[in-house]
Amino acid sequence: MHPMTRWLDDDEQRTWRNFVAATQLLYAALDRQLQRDSGMPHTYYVILVGLSEAPERRMRMSELATWAQSSQSRLSHAVSRLEERGWVRRERCPEDGRGNFAVLTDEGFTALAAAAHGHVEEVRRSLFDVLDPEQIRALDDICATVRSGLER
Amino acid sequence: MHPMTRWLDDDEQRTWRNFVAATQLLYAALDRQLQRDSGMPHTYYVILVGLSEAPERRMRMSELATWAQSSQSRLSHAVSRLEERGWVRRERCPEDGRGNFAVLTDEGFTALAAAAHGHVEEVRRSLFDVLDPEQIRALDDICATVRSGLER
DNA sequence: GCATTTTACTTGAACTCTCATATACATTGG
DNA sequence: CCAATGTATATGAGAGTTCAAGTAAAATGC
Numbered sequence: 001m002h003p004m005t006r007w008l009d010d011d012e013q014r015t016w017r018n019f020v021a022a023t024q025l026l027y028a029a030l031d032r033q034l035q036r037d038s039g040m041p042h043t044y045y046v047i048l049v050g051l052s053e054a055p056e057r058r059m060r061m062s063e064l065a066t067w068a069q070s071s072q073s074r075l076s077h078a079v080s081r082l083e084e085r086g087w088v089r090r091e092r093c094p095e096d097g098r099g100n101f102a103v104l105t106d107e108g109f110t111a112l113a114a115a116a117h118g119h120v121e122e123v124r125r126s127l128f129d130v131l132d133p134e135q136i137r138a139l140d141d142i143c144a145t146v147r148s149g150l151e152r
Numbered sequence: 153m154h155p156m157t158r159w160l161d162d163d164e165q166r167t168w169r170n171f172v173a174a175t176q177l178l179y180a181a182l183d184r185q186l187q188r189d190s191g192m193p194h195t196y197y198v199i200l201v202g203l204s205e206a207p208e209r210r211m212r213m214s215e216l217a218t219w220a221q222s223s224q225s226r227l228s229h230a231v232s233r234l235e236e237r238g239w240v241r242r243e244r245c246p247e248d249g250r251g252n253f254a255v256l257t258d259e260g261f262t263a264l265a266a267a268a269h270g271h272v273e274e275v276r277r278s279l280f281d282v283l284d285p286e287q288i289r290a291l292d293d294i295c296a297t298v299r300s301g302l303e304r
Numbered sequence: 305g306c307a308t309t310t311t312a313c314t315t316g317a318a319c320t321c322t323c324a325t326a327t328a329c330a331t332t333g334g
Numbered sequence: 335c336c337a338a339t340g341t342a343t344a345t346g347a348g349a350g351t352t353c354a355a356g357t358a359a360a361a362t363g364c
Contacts, residue, residue, distance in 0.1 A: 002269065002273075005269045005272055006272070006273070006276060007272060008272060008276075008280075012288070015291060015295070016275060016279070018296050018299055019279070019291065019292075019295045020198070021299045021303075022294075022295035022298040022302070023175045023179075025221065025298070025302040026298060026302065027175075031352095035352085041320075046172070060342085061343060062341090062343080069172075069176050069180075070321095071323090073324095074321055074322075076343065076344055077321075077344090077345090078321095080344090080345095081319085093342090096329080096330075096341090097328075097330075098328065098329045098330070098343065099329090099341095099342060100342080100344095117157045120157055120160060121157070123168060124158060124160075126301065127168070127171070128160075128164060130297055130298060131294060135294050136163075136164070136167055138287070138290040139167060139171065139290075139294050140163070140166065140167040140170055142174075142283060142287050142290065142291050143167070143170035143171045143173070143174035143175075144170050144174075145282055145283060145287070146174040146278070146279060146283070147170055147173045149278065150174070150177040150181060151173075187322085193349090193350070195350080195351090196350095212312085213312070213313060213314095214312060217313095223351080224313065224314085225314080225315085225352070225354095226350080226351060226352075227313095228314055228315085229350075229351075232314090233350085248360075249358075249360075250312040250313065250357095250359045250360070251312060252312080252313065252314095
């Protein structure tokens with residue numbers, strides 16, 4: 001069947017557990033900060049950022065899902081919640097009757113702007129402030145590598 | 153009020169987005185693999201690992217929560233689900249009437265052993281196989297630093 | 305001793321995410 | 335043109351997580 005398990009040696013084990021611990025603590029801190037100060041999870045924040053950077057602050061659902069590394073279903077649910085808050089609105093796509101645009105409203109833009117400061121500070125506090133420039137370069141390199149390995 | 157936002161510069165922005173993309177893709181891959189092959193999310197796997205390494209395969213709930221970086225509530229719910237599957241059992245603590253032990257059952261140990269191969273392979277495929285030894289050392293270092301920054 | 309506070313853990317509701325399925329429009333091949 | 339297939343998105347149920355209470359036992363203080 002499958003080959004013998006290539007178990008992690010002690011160093012790898014330690015690295016892996018440090019990785020899991022660090023990333024989970026980091027996301028927990030981010031989510032807590034965003035939820036507390038802006039009432040949204042990190043995934044919603046990412047969606048708003050995507051829209052805010054898109055031309056006319058609008059994007060097709062599927063394009064936005066790809067951008068935000070989200071499943072289409074997750075994005076659809078999330079946009080529904082964001083619509084309820086008046087931060088995003090859906091618009092039917094004229095060229096393609098199946099398609100929908102997600103459009104960032106002015107209220108959504110305002111909410112994002114209000115959330116950004118605290119979020120960025122948290123990212124700094126949790127990550128950039130504790131690493132030296134060399135480590136930050138290395139991290140960028142590592143993440144780019146892992147990312148391209150997983151993106152197909 | 154609060155000081156001016158120290159925005160991320162272009163390099164930091166890129167690093168941060170690579171980090172988010174890489175970690176999210178990685179956890180998505182892990183969770184998909186574990187769910188598909190073993191019917192459990194990564195958080196449950198971690199709980200079982202913790203118990204399997206504890207003396208007599210048992211740990212106090214709060215100790216286990218700390219070990220697994222979980223809230224007590226999350227752990228309590230998770231242990232309830234794991235109990236339903238017969239993988240874990242609760243036992244009242246004799247010395248402290250408030251306390252509970254979570255005990256890994258033989259079925260739980262078997263389930264963990266069955267899950268381990270595929271999980272480790274996925275960790276290798278997604279992370280260790282794509283990085284060179286230098287990068288792995290750097291990652292360990294970075295994660296340990298971030299971790300201790302966030303653990304208080 | 306007994307009231308107060310703290311600790312250990314559980315519970316329920318609200319919310320998010322996943323997975324399977326459904327819907328509606330578009331495209332393709334004869 | 336129309337049946338078959340593919341694409342874009344939505345929806346509903348089930349599962350996990352969070353947050354705010356709730357319970358029960360231990361420790362503390364006077």
